[in-house]
Amino acid sequence: MSKVPPEVVERVKKLREEIEYHNYRYYVLNSPVISDAEYDALMRELKELEEKYPELITPDSPTQRVGFKPAEAFKEVKHEEPMLSLDDAMNEEEVLEFDKRVKKFLNLPEEKEIEYTVEPKIDGLAVELVYENGVFTVGSTRGDGYTGEDVTNNLKTIPSIPLKLRRFTDDAPPIPPRIDVRGEVFMTKEEFKRLNEERILKGELPFANPRNAAAGSLRQLDPKVTAQRKLDIFCYGVGKVEGIRFKTQWEILQTLKKWGLKINPLARVVKNIKEAIEYHHYIESIRESLDYDIDGVVIKVNDLELWEKLGTKARSPRYAIAYKFQPTQATTQLVDVVFQVGRTGAITPVAVLKPVQIGGVTVERATLHNEDFIKNLDVRIGDWVLVQRAGDVIPQIVMPIKEKRTGKEKPIKFPTHCPICGTKLVKKEGEAIWRCPNPNCYASLVRKILHFASRNAMNIEGLGEKVARDLVSKGLVQNIADLFYLKTEDFMRLPGFAYKKAKNLFEAIQKSKKTTLARFLYALGIRHVGEAMAQLLAQKFKTLENLMKASTADLMSISGVGYEVAKSIVDFFKNEENQKLIKRMLEAGVTFIDEEKEEEKTLNGLTFVFTGTLKSMTRDQAKKLVLEKGGRVTNSVSKNVDYVVVGEKPGSKYQKAKALGLKIINEQEFLKLIGKV
Ligand SMILES: [Zn+2]
Numbered sequence: 001m002s003k004v005p006p007e008v009v010e011r012v013k014k015l016r017e018e019i020e021y022h023n024y025r026y027y028v029l030n031s032p033v034i035s036d037a038e039y040d041a042l043m044r045e046l047k048e049l050e051e052k053y054p055e056l057i058t059p060d061s062p063t064q065r066v067g068f069k070p071a072e073a074f075k076e077v078k079h080e081e082p083m084l085s086l087d088d089a090m091n092e093e094e095v096l097e098f099d100k101r102v103k104k105f106l107n108l109p110e111e112k113e114i115e116y117t118v119e120p121k122i123d124g125l126a127v128e129l130v131y132e133n134g135v136f137t138v139g140s141t142r143g144d145g146y147t148g149e150d151v152t153n154n155l156k157t158i159p160s161i162p163l164k165l166r167r168f169t170d171d172a173p174p175i176p177p178r179i180d181v182r183g184e185v186f187m188t189k190e191e192f193k194r195l196n197e198e199r200i201l202k203g204e205l206p207f208a209n210p211r212n213a214a215a216g217s218l219r220q221l222d223p224k225v226t227a228q229r230k231l232d233i234f235c236y237g238v239g240k241v242e243g244i245r246f247k248t249q250w251e252i253l254q255t256l257k258k259w260g261l262k263i264n265p266l267a268r269v270v271k272n273i274k275e276a277i278e279y280h281h282y283i284e285s286i287r288e289s290l291d292y293d294i295d296g297v298v299i300k301v302n303d304l305e306l307w308e309k310l311g312t313k314a315r316s317p318r319y320a321i322a323y324k325f326q327p328t329q330a331t332t333q334l335v336d337v338v339f340q341v342g343r344t345g346a347i348t349p350v351a352v353l354k355p356v357q358i359g360g361v362t363v364e365r366a367t368l369h370n371e372d373f374i375k376n377l378d379v380r381i382g383d384w385v386l387v388q389r390a391g392d393v394i395p396q397i398v399m400p401i402k403e404k405r406t407g408k409e410k411p412i413k414f415p416t417h418c419p420i421c422g423t424k425l426v427k428k429e430g431e432a433i434w435r436c437p438n439p440n441c442y443a444s445l446v447r448k449i450l451h452f453a454s455r456n457a458m459n460i461e462g463l464g465e466k467v468a469r470d471l472v473s474k475g476l477v478q479n480i481a482d483l484f485y486l487k488t489e490d491f492m493r494l495p496g497f498a499y500k501k502a503k504n505l506f507e508a509i510q511k512s513k514k515t516t517l518a519r520f521l522y523a524l525g526i527r528h529v530g531e532a533m534a535q536l537l538a539q540k541f542k543t544l545e546n547l548m549k550a551s552t553a554d555l556m557s558i559s560g561v562g563y564e565v566a567k568s569i570v571d572f573f574k575n576e577e578n579q580k581l582i583k584r585m586l587e588a589g590v591t592f593i594d595e596e597k598e599e600e601k602t603l604n605g606l607t608f609v610f611t612g613t614l615k616s617m618t619r620d621q622a623k624k625l626v627l628e629k630g631g632r633v634t635n636s637v638s639k640n641v642d643y644v645v646v647g648e649k650p651g652s653k654y655q656k657a658k659a660l661g662l663k664i665i666n667e668q669e670f671l672k673l674i675g676k677v
Helices: 006-028 036-052 092-105 152-156 189-201 210-218 223-228 249-258 273-289 304-310 371-377 442-453 465-473 480-485 488-492 499-512 517-523 531-541 544-549 552-556 563-574 576-587 619-628 652-660 667-673
Strands: 076-078 087-089 116-122 125-132 135-141 147-149 178-187 231-242 268-270 294-301 320-324 329-341 347-358 361-367 384-388 396-400 607-611 643-646 664-666
Touching: 006 036, 087 092, 092 273, 092 294, 092 304, 092 320, 116 249, 116 273, 125 210, 125 231, 135 147, 135 152, 152 223, 178 189, 178 210, 189 210, 210 223, 210 231, 231 249, 268 273, 273 294, 273 320, 294 304, 329 396, 329 442, 347 371, 347 384, 361 396, 371 396, 442 465, 442 480, 480 576, 488 499, 517 531, 517 544, 531 544, 531 619, 544 563, 544 576, 552 563, 563 576, 607 619, 607 652, 643 652, 643 667, 652 664, 664 667
Parallel strands: 087 320, 607 643, 643 664
Antiparallel strands: 076 147, 116 268, 116 294, 125 135, 125 178, 178 231, 294 320, 329 347, 329 384, 347 361, 384 396
């Protein structure tokens, strides 16, 4: 029948086993043992064999994650065991109360200690994964707890969900004929930020939080869209189970892990409720440093025999509780909207709020992103609004509370002209952001001056925000080049300036004229040209003239420069106003010294990531040293990173770097590398 040579059948089997093992090392244990390239080679070989012998393809093959056609609609899936929701506890008393209730229900004395499992409560979307004889067959959303939606093909695109369970350790129990695994699908904060930036630029409505983003991504009719959003999962329990009996919740978690399912590495067993409360405080203290959103911790009785005795109430079990953190949302009133002009002329509407406490911080302003966002929300001045503070993201308005409207609310009018200089605003096709095209616009000018003078740019000491504003409002500076033509007497016209202070600022500006090309490029404030990019451009083009002559194609031939960046640079230097500006600065005596010759570029081409606190210097100083030596500094951990420098209390980047198998060095090793010891 089949013409497949037996050695190919054997090889395909071996490849799948190997790939699944490496998935397990990478996703479950966080410690891969092969490089991405080696992994890709295994996948490629398997794909090639399956293409040649399609009869070998099985639904659980690691190649079968993508390639499903969009669905018309989601089918319904009934959960064999209902997916209950948990009761919330908002404070310590309520958690102690829960512990008391458990003991009372079990007829245990109050001094008896109950053992609990604890783990972070992921702010994601609950799903159920059905494994039959170890093969992932059906995946569904929680829905109403009894019936959910069939999102199998979308779940298959999530790389941390195994398509086949295996016994990855010798002590793993045999794979049961059927097990329904429960987990929480989530989106990392980084991916959430990336996705929202992309959506805002396209004029689409940003997601309010990572949970909505995860839900929106999972409930896509086209699995290809889901595959592009980097979703992840933590498994936390089971539903219907056949052929195996667990004794404790901890055993469930550990067994799932041994079978290749990802569980939260912060999960623990604690001896009593007091320890559970301590765990809650600990997790709350590291909350911001995690790369996913959580909104509390889940506390579960560990002994499953007690679960049966405790049973469930209407829709929630008696053996578990969600101990929530302080809320990150609050309602308040939208008093006004102001339109900020940014350094690149971008107009951002900012909501002025009646001050409100959210998670221990007073929030008075929140972003409204852009015109489309305002229109879509239909938010008005005078509205009561739901405001949210999530992680390191700036506070934002989630929605207006329309039920509270009195009829006196006024629609927000987006300006057609720059609120500062009056120039007609422009909007690029395909973008959602209005910009003031006037390069001399007041607000953008103040920001431009501040950026120009900042420490990592021209480094002009004594030129802070107040001075910049005064210089502009007195008409002394109409563009950044004017700074180099100011005399000591000019500064003496500013409020608070006597001779000495004026002379100091004058001298600081003269001193700044001797700079490096990289600093100057960064100081110009070209869109998409940050410090690292400026450094790269200076290295590649050597002189300003060369760079000013470069075409989009020339720029794009440099690794790390994409079309958008290249176009932005070409457009900047093509602009006549900018050309004049640069000419005047050079005429005033701006010259470029070649730091490259003074300092050996020992770190040329190497990329660094920093995490944690360094003892001997600030992050900025360390960054500068790397740049000076020709290296690059980035914030995101990827396989393109050469060194991860780990200081005290490193964040999630450290874990990620370990998972990727990157070179990790401590402060001492870093100092050696840059020649400081
Ligand atoms: Zn303007």
